[in-house]
Amino acid sequence: MSKTAVLPRCPANPASLAFGPDRPWLAPLAGYSDLPFRLLCREYGAAVCVTEMVSAKGLVYHSPGTGELLASLPEDQPLVVQLFGAEADFLRRAVAMLxxxxxxxxxxxxxxxxxxxLRQGAGAAMLGDMKNSLAVARAMLEEAGPGRVGFKLRLGLDDARPVLPDLALRLEDLGAGWLTLHPRTARQGFGGAADWQALARL
Structure with a gap:
């Protein structure tokens, strides 16, 4: 089986991404950020869209349905593929396949x-192991190139275990293209008060 057997081809690969308050991005949202939704959001001004979260292992092992998450068109550019996983080798291989x-x-x-x-050690669980998080980030950046990988973060696992600004600065040093922050801890989930000032500090 070809390495890209389950992957649709990306119709374009823009040389840069748009950043700025007048160039909004569509954040990834599981169950929603498919191709039709992204195209609709682009009609309303989304400058960059991000896919739903895609499992790195799912890509490597050719899991059914993975290709559907990556379906795209020329009108659906620029497109960022969001991956999840906690093992550097799988993330490196997934980026290489993509x-x-x-x-x-x-x-x-x-x-x-x-x-x-979290049970896979992925997502916010990675904030509890900075050494591994940086190893994964380094593997992705080596495969994709400096500036071509972004990282979605939270404040930390909980209030007693913050990761900012240390993790953000280290990711910047490795060559991160951008950082995204959900200004809550992993323990908060989607409830409680968001620390909006943390965005300004970041």
């Missing part, structure tokens, strides 16, 4: 607090 299929921009989810993701 690059071969024409994708050029990637994001690592280090902020998802859904239990089934």
């Amino acid at each position: 690059r071969e299929a024409g994708y050029g921009w990637f994001d690592l989810n280090m902020g998802c607090s859904v239990p089934k993701v």
Whole structure:
């Protein structure tokens, strides 16, 4: 089986991404950020769209349905593929497969607090192991190239275990293209008060 057997080809690979308050991004949202929704959001001004969260292991093992999450069109550009996983080798291989299929921009989810993701040591669970988080980030950046990978973060696992600004600065040093912050801890999930000032500090 070809390495890209389950992957649709990306129809374009823009050389840069738009950043700025007048160039809004569509954040990834599981169950919603499919191709039709992204195209609709682009009509309303989304400058960049991000796919739903895609499992790195799912890509490597050719899991059914993975290709549907990556379906795209020329009108659906620029497109960032958001991946999740906690093992550097799988993330490196996943990025290599995507690059071969024409994708050029990637994001690592280090902020998802859904239990089934946390049980894999992925998502926000990665904030509890900075050494591994940086190893995964380094593997992705080496495969994709500097500036072509972003990282979604939270404040930390809980109030007693913050990761900012240390993790953000280290990711910047490695060559991160952008950082995204959900200003809550993993323990908060999607409830409680968000620390909006943390965005300003970041």
